[in-house]
Amino acid sequence: MMKAFRTTLLLLLLVALGVIAAQWLQHDASRDFGQVFLRMGGYDYSTSLPGALLTLTTFLLLLWLLWKLLSLPFRAWNRHRRKQARARLIEGMEALHAGHWSRAGKLLQQAADDAEVGSLARLGAARAAQARGDDVATEAQLAVLAERNAAVHALAVADLALASQQPAAALAALDAPAAQPLPPRGLVLRAEALAATGRAGEAYGMLGPIRQQRALSPTAYALLEARLAAQALREADDANVLAERWESLAKPLRLEPPIVAAYAERAAGLRWDDAAMLSLGQAIDTRWDESLVALYGRLPIGKLDSRRASAQRWLQSHPDSPALLVALAQLARQQGQWPQATEFLHRALAQGAGAEAWEELGHGFVASGQEELARRSYTNALNARRGESTAELPGRDLKQKIFDQAVVEERDEHGVPRLRG
Numbered sequence: 503m504m505k506a507f508r509t510t511l512l513l514l515l516l517v518a519l520g521v522i523a524a525q526w527l528q529h530d531a532s533r534d535f536g537q538v539f540l541r542m543g544g545y546d547y548s549t550s551l552p553g554a555l556l557t558l559t560t561f562l563l564l565l566w567l568l569w570k571l572l573s574l575p576f577r578a579w580n581r582h583r584r585k586q587a588r589a590r591l592i593e594g595m596e597a598l599h600a601g602h603w604s605r606a607g608k609l610l611q612q613a614a615d616d617a618e619v620g621s622l623a624r625l626g627a628a629r630a631a632q633a634r635g636d637d638v639a640t641e642a643q644l645a646v647l648a649e650r651n652a653a654v655h656a657l658a659v660a661d662l663a664l665a666s667q668q669p670a671a672a673l674a675a676l677d678a679p680a681a682q683p684l685p686p687r688g689l690v691l692r693a694e695a696l697a698a699t700g701r702a703g704e705a706y707g708m709l710g711p712i713r714q715q716r717a718l719s720p721t722a723y724a725l726l727e728a729r730l731a732a733q734a735l736r737e738a739d740d741a742n743v744l745a746e747r748w749e750s751l752a753k754p755l756r757l758e759p760p761i762v763a764a765y766a767e768r769a770a771g772l773r774w775d776d777a778a779m780l781s782l783g784q785a786i787d788t789r790w791d792e793s794l795v796a797l798y799g800r801l802p803i804g805k806l807d808s809r810r811a812s813a814q815r816w817l818q819s820h821p822d823s824p825a826l827l828v829a830l831a832q833l834a835r836q837q838g839q840w841p842q843a844t845e846f847l848h849r850a851l852a853q854g855a856g857a858e859a860w861e862e863l864g865h866g867f868v869a870s871g872q873e874e875l876a877r878r879s880y881t882n883a884l885n886a887r888r889g890e891s892t893a894e895l896p897g898r899d900l901k902q903k904i905f906d907q908a909v910v911e912e913r914d915e916h917g918v919p920r921l922r923g
Contacts, residue, residue: 584616591619591626598626603634614646621651625658632662653688656681660691669698686717693730702733703747731755732764741772748781756781759791766801775803783812792825796858799829806837824855828862835866857886863895 594609607630613623624647631639640662648655656675663672672695675681676688684692689712696705709727712718718726731751738744748756748765755761762785769778782798785791795816798809810833813826820826827850834843843866850859860883867876875895882892 584618588613588616588619591616591623594623594630595626598630598633601633603630606630607634607636607639614643621647621654624650625654628658628662632665652678652680653685657685657688657691660688660695664691664694664698667698669695673699686712686715689715690717690726693726697730697733700737702730702737703743706730706734706747728755728758728761731758732761735761735764735768738768738772741769741774741777744768744772744774745777757785757788759785759794762794763797766797770801770803775805778803779805779809786816790820792823795823795829796825799825799832806833809833810837822853824850824853824859827853828855828859831859831862831866835862835869840866840870857883860886860892 590609590613594606594613597606597609607627610623610627610630613619614627616623624643628640628643628647631637631643644655644659644662647658656678659675660672663669663675672691676684676692676695681688689708693705693708693712696702696708706727709723709730712726713723731747734747735744738747744765751761756765762781766778766782769775769781778801779798782794782801786794786798798813803809810830813830813833816823816826817830827846831843831846831850834840834846844863847855847859847863847866860879864876864879864883867873867879878893878895882895885892
């Protein structure tokens with residue numbers, strides 16, 4: 503309202519200046535600016551050129567002012583509607599955030615006809631409809647949204663499709679020509695859709711644009727990068743693809759335990775035993791990780807002598823590692839040295855090993871024909887996984903029990919047992 507008042511005041515000032523200028527021109531007759539003659543309806547009009555221009559300008563300004571005055575009620579009504587639409591949008595989005603689906607849908611539907619906030623309102627209405635399980639209303643809102651804003655429509659469809667475990671539909675929406683070029687969030691959604699459809703290698707290739715667009719925080723980007731890298735390695739369908747994807751990873755990623763594990767497991771599955779063993783060994787030597795040590799012991803890749811030698815070397819610096827002791831037991835059992843494997847497993851249990859050690863004991867007892875001990879071992883493994891207590895196995899003499907307890911005889915300042923080798 504103040505803007506309209508200022509505009510009217512300025513126009514009145516211009517008209518006043520025009521009148522003053524006309525009076526000045528009329529009194530300054532000594533100057534010859536040229537004459538303008540106009541004949542209309544049988545009447546002749548004559549004036550100087552500046553006077554004609556000033557009159558025309560004044561006339562146009564008066565017409566514009568008249569138009570502004572006549573359209574003022576309509577503009578005031580439009581402003582009122584826009585204000586109401588924004589208020590409903592805000593209230594509707596707050597209701598959507600709070601989980602009041604029906605109320606949010608009603609408010610956002612009322613705000614959806616506004617030209618400025620309509621796309622956002624329809625997006626919220628579609629989400630509210632999906633949350634309350636109204637598929638018909640969801641499709642209706644998305645159909646209208648497609649006509650008004652193709653990019654927003656593609657993001658909305660992809661978001662809802664991924665939430666419904668339909669990555670193919672999300673990918674189709676994001677790859678539509680009308681949605682190009684994708685905004686930063688669209689790149690992230692497309693990477694997620696590709697990964698969900700088993701195309702993590704392609705998704706990993708999108709990390710460059712995602713990083714350039716700063717579509718994710720550094721922490722979220724690092725998590726996505728690690729997840730896609732591991733999945734891409736697992737999806738490699740031959741050794742050449744696996745090697746190419748492994749070499750394309752940044753050096754720090756090739757030391758991350760989940761990524762190293764994915765590479766080693768896939769290499770073992772492709773019968774590329776040397777690559778699997780080498781990657782695990784290098785990662786463990788660089789940064790000790792219990793999960794990789796456990797994988798080193800259970801991975802079916804042969805190379806028992808060299809793996810046993812590496813594990814024995816690690817035992818010198820990590821004598822209290824439950825995973826390493828279980829790994830040594832697994833390797834010893836595969837080499838046919840069950841008595842040594844048993845000692846490693848009992849020591850691992852004394853160091854706090856859980857279900858894996860009990861399962862390995864069960865496997866060994868089965869192979870040696872000790873069915874009762876195998877049954878008890880498997881029962882203990884199941885109890886350990888459930889967080890329940892385990893029962894001691896019979897047959898351990900006093901000397902062996904003393905050896906098992908020797909590794910937990912120290913206690914810290916709080917009275918908690920401290921493991922030692």
